[in-house]
Amino acid sequence: MKLSYLQYCIFCVLFFSLNTFSQETLPIYQDYLSDNVYLIHPSAAGIGNAGKLRFTARQQWSGIPDAPTLQTISLNSRFGEETNAAYGLILFNDKNGYHSQKGIQGTYAYHLPLNDNGHYFEQLSFGLSFTFIQNQSDQTAFGNDDVAAIIQNTSYFNADFGAAYHKGGFSSYFTVKNLLQTNKNNLNVLEPLDLKNFVFAAGYYYDNYYFLQLEPSFMVQLKESTGQTIADFNIKMYKTFSTTQFWAALSYRRSFDGADGVNNFKFISPIIGLNYKKLMFSYTYTNQLDDIVLSNTGFHQIGLGINLWTREKNWRSTPNINNSFIGY
Template identity: 35%
Template sequence: MRTKLITFVTVFLAVFGLSGQELTLPQLSQYLADNPFVMSPSYAGIGDHVKIRINGLTQWVGIKDAPDTQSLAADMRIGEQSGLGAILYNDSNGETKQRGARVSFAHHLTLDRYDDEFLSFGLSYNFNQFRIDIENFDALDPSVTDDRATTNHNFDVGALYRKDKFYFSLNISNIINKNLANFNEIYEPNALRNYYAYTGYRYTKNKNSRLEIEPSIFFQLFESDGRSVTDLNVKFRWYDFEDYYYAGVTYRFLNDQIGDPLYVAPIIGLKKNNFYFGYSYQIILNEILGYSSGTHVITLGVDLFQGLSNCRCTY
């Protein structure tokens, strides 16, 4: 019985994963590993280093052909008020594969230098190649002889407001409708737009406190079918001069099922010199729980070439 159910889940991922990938980089908890640029182009160039982050995400460990994603992100300041960034990613979900790249530009304005009030705008160009690997389809349909693939070009826009230790980011991903010429127009969604909002506050008791508490909220809405998810997060940072260690938790749920979470994920990480490490273990709380040991998210990073800009908006 267990084998049959695992087989069923695998087929489910291969067939219905097509709409789940939606020609974009999957958004789980990667942004919480001091890596918000993967979520919004408006973060490109915030910081006085060249920031490089490598991320590996393995979902639903124990289930064959479950989603698996790798990404490489880098961003840097150019001049006093602008930033550039890029992301490369590879994602597989059963028999569906996608590879892509995102190139971003951001511009940062200082609204009030004494109150540390800043406004940033970002724009990304996205290139995505989506492919269905039919190597294992022969038993289902011998008439299928070639891989099916399509290439998608799109854009993201974002804005970020910061005042002291408060931040609010609003973003729209995949703003151009998809070309349905190679798809079934009855069942395939035309709009791939995703709407993101991310806000939080970094609280310290006083200037000399080594402990910082950062509650935050991430909201994502999919235009194609109206579904939406929310992350409730809290992080605790302990500072050791310029280094720090953090721990926290994130709670994700569908917005029509607040009391029935998709997962709860403890998160830990550190910054030591210019090296970053982050780890998240997502504890699945739905029907897959009996067949999967959870989802692992690992982030490694390094900051290079400090001092690219003296503008306070880099912090």
């Protein structure tokens, strides 16, 4: 049901308090399904046969003042044609009401081939990211003749480490996010010092032997500070025509209560996308399935990308490893 004005005010206070309490370096949404795995897993930097430049923009609850927004720009690639080392870079701007954070993340990754006979692709990958984050709390909107407007800034560093294993159509990732404790001088004293988030994902790609290519997958997050578990269940479909590939995905996300009593939530996210030669476009709509929601407008996100420095395909692997089109 849609909230009344009073419920809306109460919901805003609770939501923004909860969001600040659980603030991480970079929020995890469904944009990893738009061939943007590197946003979550540092071991995905330069993992495929092309460098990837990606841009995403997310708007939650359209029409609601000060609703959360997020923009990211990311680039990842190998250092060269004949090297197994790779790099990645992410810039992001995350704004939620009076609180915002800007960050820059740099990644080093190494990919170790495990199969040399050319019959299938097998690789073990490792990645390490360091992130610098600047937080800002803008309370000018609360200021009046009696209360001075306040803008507070603080910054801190954090790090992620991850590993990945691929074999043929099978893919798997394990990442520990926010390895370091946050600075004690936080904008909000309720923010926990330990923001570790353990993320595991796996999937399998059923390739060109079928009329439609299918890729079921799942991802599980375990937040150490709250004990909360979040699970994604996904299915993605592909169909290729000459130099154009259409694809669609459906993701279901739900949470389970943690030690702090955080309520469960459920989301459904249909995603559509188009790859044309080296270009990529995607649109994601996320709808909350809970009984009480802030708005019926849902969450909207677009993704744009281009593949760079494309090399020849590897033998049979997932789309994240093999770019669809060569030579364009």
